[in-house]
Amino acid sequence: xxxxxxxxxxxxNVLKQNDLLARSLRQRFEAAGVFVVSLVSSPGSGKxxxxxxxxxxxxxxxxxxxxxxxxxxxxxxxxxxARSQAPVKQIVTGTVCHLDADMVQRSLEGWELKxxxxxxxxxxxxxVCPSSYDLGENLRVVLMxxxxxxxxxxxxxTIFNTADVAVITKMDLAEAVEFDLAGAYENIQxxxxxxxxxxxxxxxxxxxxxxxxxxxxxxxxxSLVGKVSVG
Amino acid sequence: xxxxxxxxxxxxNVLKQNDLLARSLRQRFEAAGVFVVSLVSSPGSGKxxxxxxxxxxxxxxxxxxxxxxxxxxxxxxxxxxARSQAPVKQIVTGTVCHLDADMVQRSLEGWELKxxxxxxxxxxxxxVCPSSYDLGENLRVVLMxxxxxxxxxxxxxTIFNTADVAVITKMDLAEAVEFDLAGAYENIQxxxxxxxxxxxxxxxxxxxxxxxxxxxxxxxxxSLVGKVSVG
Numbered sequence: 001x002x003x004x005x006x007x008x009x010x011x012x013n014v015l016k017q018n019d020l021l022a023r024s025l026r027q028r029f030e031a032a033g034v035f036v037v038s039l040v041s042s043p044g045s046g047k048x049x050x051x052x053x054x055x056x057x058x059x060x061x062x063x064x065x066x067x068x069x070x071x072x073x074x075x076x077x078x079x080x081x082a083r084s085q086a087p088v089k090q091i092v093t094g095t096v097c098h099l100d101a102d103m104v105q106r107s108l109e110g111w112e113l114k115x116x117x118x119x120x121x122x123x124x125x126x127x128v129c130p131s132s133y134d135l136g137e138n139l140r141v142v143l144m145x146x147x148x149x150x151x152x153x154x155x156x157x158t159i160f161n162t163a164d165v166a167v168i169t170k171m172d173l174a175e176a177v178e179f180d181l182a183g184a185y186e187n188i189q190x191x192x193x194x195x196x197x198x199x200x201x202x203x204x205x206x207x208x209x210x211x212x213x214x215x216x217x218x219x220x221x222x223s224l225v226g227k228v229s230v231g
Numbered sequence: 232x233x234x235x236x237x238x239x240x241x242x243x244n245v246l247k248q249n250d251l252l253a254r255s256l257r258q259r260f261e262a263a264g265v266f267v268v269s270l271v272s273s274p275g276s277g278k279x280x281x282x283x284x285x286x287x288x289x290x291x292x293x294x295x296x297x298x299x300x301x302x303x304x305x306x307x308x309x310x311x312x313a314r315s316q317a318p319v320k321q322i323v324t325g326t327v328c329h330l331d332a333d334m335v336q337r338s339l340e341g342w343e344l345k346x347x348x349x350x351x352x353x354x355x356x357x358x359v360c361p362s363s364y365d366l367g368e369n370l371r372v373v374l375m376x377x378x379x380x381x382x383x384x385x386x387x388x389t390i391f392n393t394a395d396v397a398v399i400t401k402m403d404l405a406e407a408v409e410f411d412l413a414g415a416y417e418n419i420q421x422x423x424x425x426x427x428x429x430x431x432x433x434x435x436x437x438x439x440x441x442x443x444x445x446x447x448x449x450x451x452x453x454s455l456v457g458k459v460s461v462g
Contacts, residue, residue: 152274
């Protein structure tokens with residue numbers, strides 16, 4: 001992104017195209033009965049670790065899940081996530097700082113959406129650019145790790161505003177980094193009043209049940225009652 | 232950034248304009264005898280903490296330093312850095328995911344560059360977009376914290392390729408997060424063979440002398456011998 005007017009104009013057209021494509025993706029997901037969750041955060045906040053645990057738990061409970069994972073380079077995350085036995089595809093973006101609806105659509109080729117209960121999309125690690133791109137998801141989860149500091153919601157308000165729930169990760173390190181949990185909640189609420197906030201450590205498993213329970217409750221509220229189980 | 236051809240074309244023009252402006256900035260810095268260091272990293276890697284300690288140490292040793300600090304929102308970092316007594320200006324970028332040469336140039340208004348020995352520029356926390364924008368700096372420092380994991384150089388190769396030195400931060404947390412230091416070095420070398428790598432904890436101060444010594448050695452190699460001191 002940049003501040004030059006000419007670039008802004010072209011970007012607006014690109015975003016319009018993306019919104020149209022995301023809308024048609026959302027209709028496809030709805031028709032197929034698949035619930036779509038996207039994860040956004042800065043690099044190294046723990047998206048892949050949380051997603052691996054999530055996929056494993058959902059599969060162990062008989063759910064049909066899959067994942068798309070975006071990175072500028074490497075297929076490392078797809079390899080990590082494949083350990084969960086879920087179908088996974090890596091989207092390598094090159095120099096592009098975010099996923100867009102077109103990348104998602106192209107990655108879905110060869111998959112039967114109606115055979116899935118849940119699809120997870122892990123975005124490129126970036127607290128800025130992904131906020132502008134609708135991927136057709138039902139739920140956007142923004143992660144912030146305790147090691148990043150309490151001020152990130154204030155500094156990156158748009159990504160918090162465009163997400164549906166905030167998850168504070170790496171809670172096992174909270175004491176070591178003197179994380180101010182109350183301050184973090186306050187900052188999140190100041191940029192997005194009423195936002196639901198969860199906290200967990202994917203490493204120790206603390207808070208994981210609550211997170212999975214939250215996902216299921218959101219699926220249920222979209223009339224997928226009983227379709228998805230976390231045991 | 233996006234993959235659409237039309238946007239790519241406009242972006243190339245923007246980047247060309249930025250390169251021209253950065254070149255003229257670099258000439259101004261050179262003429263004024265000011266050494267310019269920029270810091271890039273993902274959000275929460277510790278740029279501001281390291282910079283605050285750096286400014287304080289350089290000022291305590293009689294150097295004339297100043298800082299520009301970029302964020303999408305808030306003036307928090309400028310307030311933090313001002314505690315060092317250095318002149319500091321915040322650049323608020325709104326939705327823009329990086330600093331550019333024009334923002335730097337406009338922020339310099341009112342400052343006499345010849346009255347400075349060193350100028351620091353802290354970029355927006357982002358491992359993707361800042362890599363494309365030359366700010367006219369003499370030295371670009373990329374930070375990665377141990378909490379982000381060893382794989383970041385592989386996943387964000389361009390930012391490592393466009394930086395002059397990599398600094399591994401938050402070393403005090405290395406054990407708690409089971410950081411693989413040898414693996415991190417290997418990954419950095421695989422994307423940028425021969426890159427100098429430093430490690431430190433701004434919190435405990437370990438490695439800070441080596442980092443400051445490195446900065447001074449780079450200033451000296453630009454014929455500023457004896458001008459800057461870290462005591």
